[in-house]
Amino acid sequence: MRHVITVTLNPALDQTGNLQILKPGAVNLIERASLRPAGKGINVACVLAQLGQSVIVTGFLGSDNDNDFVELFKQWKMTDAFVRVPGNTRVNVKLAESNGRVTDVNFPSFEVAKAYQKELIEQLTELVNDNSLVVIAGSLPRGVDPGYIQQLIGTVKANGGKVYVDTSGAALKAAVLAEPDLLKPNIDEFAELVGESVSKTNLPALVNSVCDSSVQTLVVSAGRDGLYSFGPFGQHQCLPPKVEIESTVGAGDTLVAGLSLGWLTDSSTEKCLIRASALAAWAVTQHGVDVPSAQKLEQLMAEVEFKALEQGG
Numbered sequence: 001m002r003h004v005i006t007v008t009l010n011p012a013l014d015q016t017g018n019l020q021i022l023k024p025g026a027v028n029l030i031e032r033a034s035l036r037p038a039g040k041g042i043n044v045a046c047v048l049a050q051l052g053q054s055v056i057v058t059g060f061l062g063s064d065n066d067n068d069f070v071e072l073f074k075q076w077k078m079t080d081a082f083v084r085v086p087g088n089t090r091v092n093v094k095l096a097e098s099n100g101r102v103t104d105v106n107f108p109s110f111e112v113a114k115a116y117q118k119e120l121i122e123q124l125t126e127l128v129n130d131n132s133l134v135v136i137a138g139s140l141p142r143g144v145d146p147g148y149i150q151q152l153i154g155t156v157k158a159n160g161g162k163v164y165v166d167t168s169g170a171a172l173k174a175a176v177l178a179e180p181d182l183l184k185p186n187i188d189e190f191a192e193l194v195g196e197s198v199s200k201t202n203l204p205a206l207v208n209s210v211c212d213s214s215v216q217t218l219v220v221s222a223g224r225d226g227l228y229s230f231g232p233f234g235q236h237q238c239l240p241p242k243v244e245i246e247s248t249v250g251a252g253d254t255l256v257a258g259l260s261l262g263w264l265t266d267s268s269t270e271k272c273l274i275r276a277s278a279l280a281a282w283a284v285t286q287h288g289v290d291v292p293s294a295q296k297l298e299q300l301m302a303e304v305e306f307k308a309l310e311q312g313g
């Protein structure tokens with residue numbers, strides 16, 4: 001049976017606070033707050049688990065403060081394969097203003113010694129087979145070089161698995177060279193990758209120049225503009241339904257979960273992209289990554305505008 005393994009190399013406890021307007025350099029009072037175990041791959045796994053999928057979660061986790069993570073994995077019946085490393089998992093602060101703007105203050109991670117990096121590669125060699133989709137998501141913790149992501153992708157591919165990657169900066173540059181099955185940068189991360197500012201008009205040409213034929217599918221998330229998808233099944237855009245924004249944190253991860261669900265359920269490209277967009281739209285209406293009811297999901301999917309992109313613009 002097809003299954004998903006998510007890899008979070010740099011998880012975080014997300015301390016999210018909502019306020020009217022953030023005033024730098026002044027005292028700011030938070031109106032609503034939450035503290036949640038998170039990190040990109042863990043968020044992906046949470047969405048999939050809520051949609052009834054069984055997920056293995058792995059990566060690195062600080063051994064000194066893993067209680068909330070362990071609780072979360074138990075709650076959603078995820079298989080906890082995280083390699084414990086000495087120290088604390090970081091806390092990331094998210095400040096969400098009433099106009100929808102979010103300021104991320106991401107704290108430094110634990111340090112991951114080479115022995116733990118090797119342990120994770122060995123573990124994936126054991127876990128991955130040709131029914132596996134491995135989602136590698138998030139930044140690299142201290143002590144982990146960008147080349148490590150290539151080793152991870154290589155290990156998954158060598159064992160017959162599919163690999164989806166959502167990362168940024170040097171790790172994204174390295175990942176492209178290792179030819180994953182799908183890459184999901186956001187539009188700013190993609191602009192950094194290509195070294196140019198990106199618009200709807202120049203996006204298709206830039207995608208072709210960067211990815212050549214090495215990455216099968218590239219999905220660029222673009223906030224209110226939804227997503228752009230380039231792959232063997234054509235070039236498409238999905239425009240999301242209009243929703244009240246509470247916090248955009250986790251929307252990209254929810255999108256990746258939706259794309260993974262498409263693979264798990266062998267959905268058509270259209271259904272996969274529309275469902276992923278609808279789930280991501282729901283994600284911005286709340287703190288965290290809860291999923292809508294089946295009925296609400298149907299309604300949101302009906303409101304997504306799916307269209308083929310004209311070649312060259």
Ligand SMILES: O=P(O)(O)OC[C@H]1O[C@](O)(CO)[C@@H](O)[C@@H]1O
Binds near residue numbers: 043092
């Ligand atoms: O892995 P990165 O890029 O440091 O980002 C981690 C942050 O991203 C999120 O997963 C949201 O996408 C947060 O939960 C977390 O704080």
